[in-house]
Amino acid sequence: MAEISCDRISKTWNSDTSEANLAIDDISFSVESGEFLVIIGPSGCGKSTLLSMIAGLEFPTVGSIRFRNEPITGTSTHRSMIFQQASLFPWLSVIDNVAFGLSLQGISKNERHDRAKQYLQQVGLLKSAHRYPHQLSGGMQQRACIARALCLGTDVLLMDEPFAALDVQTRHQMQKFLLEIWQGTGKTVIFVTHHIDEAVYLADRVLILTANPGRMLEMVTVDMPRPRDMLSKGFEYHRNLFVDHLRSEVVRAFEEQELAEMLDTRIK
Amino acid sequence: MWWCLSLALFIGLWELVTALGWVNTLILPPPHEFIAEISNQEQFLSPRIGVARTGGNFVLLTAIVATLKRVIAGTVLGFIAAIGVGGLACYFDLFGKLTLPVITLLAPIAPIAWIPFAIMAFGIGDGAAIFVVFIGIFFLLTLATVNAINNVNQLYINTARVLGASRRQVMFRVILPAVIPDLFFILRINFFAAWMAVLAAEMVGVNTGLGAIVMVGRQMFNAKLMFLGMAIIGIVGYLLDVGFRQLQQRVLWWKGSSQI
Numbered sequence: 001m002a003e004i005s006c007d008r009i010s011k012t013w014n015s016d017t018s019e020a021n022l023a024i025d026d027i028s029f030s031v032e033s034g035e036f037l038v039i040i041g042p043s044g045c046g047k048s049t050l051l052s053m054i055a056g057l058e059f060p061t062v063g064s065i066r067f068r069n070e071p072i073t074g075t076s077t078h079r080s081m082i083f084q085q086a087s088l089f090p091w092l093s094v095i096d097n098v099a100f101g102l103s104l105q106g107i108s109k110n111e112r113h114d115r116a117k118q119y120l121q122q123v124g125l126l127k128s129a130h131r132y133p134h135q136l137s138g139g140m141q142q143r144a145c146i147a148r149a150l151c152l153g154t155d156v157l158l159m160d161e162p163f164a165a166l167d168v169q170t171r172h173q174m175q176k177f178l179l180e181i182w183q184g185t186g187k188t189v190i191f192v193t194h195h196i197d198e199a200v201y202l203a204d205r206v207l208i209l210t211a212n213p214g215r216m217l218e219m220v221t222v223d224m225p226r227p228r229d230m231l232s233k234g235f236e237y238h239r240n241l242f243v244d245h246l247r248s249e250v251v252r253a254f255e256e257q258e259l260a261e262m263l264d265t266r267i268k
Numbered sequence: 269m270w271w272c273l274s275l276a277l278f279i280g281l282w283e284l285v286t287a288l289g290w291v292n293t294l295i296l297p298p299p300h301e302f303i304a305e306i307s308n309q310e311q312f313l314s315p316r317i318g319v320a321r322t323g324g325n326f327v328l329l330t331a332i333v334a335t336l337k338r339v340i341a342g343t344v345l346g347f348i349a350a351i352g353v354g355g356l357a358c359y360f361d362l363f364g365k366l367t368l369p370v371i372t373l374l375a376p377i378a379p380i381a382w383i384p385f386a387i388m389a390f391g392i393g394d395g396a397a398i399f400v401v402f403i404g405i406f407f408l409l410t411l412a413t414v415n416a417i418n419n420v421n422q423l424y425i426n427t428a429r430v431l432g433a434s435r436r437q438v439m440f441r442v443i444l445p446a447v448i449p450d451l452f453f454i455l456r457i458n459f460f461a462a463w464m465a466v467l468a469a470e471m472v473g474v475n476t477g478l479g480a481i482v483m484v485g486r487q488m489f490n491a492k493l494m495f496l497g498m499a500i501i502g503i504v505g506y507l508l509d510v511g512f513r514q515l516q517q518r519v520l521w522w523k524g525s526s527q528i
């Protein structure tokens with residue numbers, strides 16, 4: 001049984017207005033329990049939209065998404081999401097932010113702080129536990145968001161470009177750390193990125209989306225043992241494969257945009 | 269620093285003009301004279317004179333306390349009620365649809381305009397004054413609460429939801445703390461309208477408090493007393509604002525001071 005399955009889903013934003021915007025168009029795929037799926041695609045193709053539908057924050061206009069064979073009707077404590085923008089609550093200290101999900105469940109302060117500290121340590125923020133978000137750098141804030149999602153201990157992790165704000169070193173460290181967690185706990189991960197090397201380094205399978213509206217361009221299985229060596233042949237091969245796919249998509253996206261703009265100016 | 273200089277210049281100029289005899293000191297007494305009036309307050313403000321005309325106890329300190337008590341009671345009640353009603357209006361759609369139009373209609377009525385009604389309804393005394401302050405705070409702040417709630421960053425709400433928050437938890441754990449800073453700012457502005465309304469109420473009907481001192485001064489044709497009352501109103505108003513800012517920093521500990 002698939003952990004998550006999307007069945008011919010489409011999503012139109014503002015569908016009842018003149019500004020209707022088709023973001024996701026007829027996508028079907030499923031994710032097995034314990035799988036690491038990476039989604040890549042050009043900017044604006046609907047990756048965040050897709051992820052928030054799986055989280056249960058938004059709903060497809062057409063089609064259905066199922067979680068363990070049940071249709072998704074809202075958010076759930078089985079799935080947590082890390083957003084593209086850092087989203088710490090500014091009125092809570094870092095440790096209280098990380099423990100926020102636990103406090104919603106009524107877990108005592110001592111216990112939730114203990115658990116929060118464990119994850120803060122893993123993302124290298126233990127020293128900043130009692131500072132407030134506005135005192136942290138962007139990358140530190142995003143790491144705290146990751147700790148917050150992990151602290152909840154959900155079976156599914158939805159991650160929307162979580163490492164985009166980090167420098168190369170920290171990014172690589174976090175990738176390794178994420179793989180460790182994933183291998184150690186058997187979580188299901190759906191991970192969005194722009195970064196091709198990141199996709200090849202992490203993924204079991206990679207879903208490539210077309211430029212707006214997002215359709216399925218390809219589903220590629222990355223069949224390499226971990227830890228993966230970025231200099232190996234296999235790595236090189238997958239990298240080139242994805243670069244080719246994405247290049248043509250990005251070019252198409254830009255051409256379409258230019259065409260639209262040309263038409264716009266002509267009409268005016 | 270500039271503060272002291274500015275004040276000294278103003279008082280100095282005033283003293284100079286009166287000392288030169290350019291104005292009638294009966295109507296515009298120089299500062300040192302009306303400040304000296306404090307020592308005479310027993311004579312001018314004692315119950316003996318006050319009783320006949322106003323039935324109140326007019327010693328200066330009691331006047332300040334009386335006014336402050338009204339302003340603070342009305343503000344606290346108004347703030348709590350506004351957050352309560354605004355929150356309910358957002359939480360229960362139907363309740364909001366039923367109440368908000370009325371509140372929107374009532375909000376533009378200046379608190380001062382409510383004074384006659386307040387005195388009729390509550391009689392002369394604390395009740396009327398507190399009511400006027402409450403009205404001045406409540407309507408505008410309720411609308412501000414609704415507006416602030418609708419403007420809470422969707423990202424915070426979504427974050428709480430994926431972390432497993434129920435609708436009620438989103439309201440109390442996310443929306444409420446997120447809107448408090450905005451509301452505090454608006455409260456501070458509206459507070460002065462309420463402060464003025466209380467003084468006006470004290471002048472026209474509620475015959476105790478700082479506003480009444482100024483009025484008694486006029487009735488007895490004692491300009492010194494009038495100005496003494498005015499000076500104290502200014503000072504107390506300023507101190508209240510300072511206090512408010514302190515409180516704001518205390519409540520909004522998580523914001524850098526530059527963001528307030």
Ligand SMILES: Nc1ncnc2c1ncn2[C@@H]1O[C@H](COP(=O)(O)OP(=O)(O)OP(=O)(O)O)[C@@H](O)[C@H]1O
Nearest residue numbers: 013014021023042043044045046047048049050212
């Ligand atoms: N809340 C929203 N309301 C209306 N339209 C939206 C909303 N969120 C996204 N869109 C639209 O949906 C489309 C896809 O947006 P989305 O954020 O999913 O793209 P993305 O693939 O995550 O892009 P990026 O890589 O830049 O983050 C865009 O055209 C965007 O304008």
Ligand SMILES: [Mg+2]
Nearest residue numbers: 047048084160
């Ligand atoms: Mg996105």
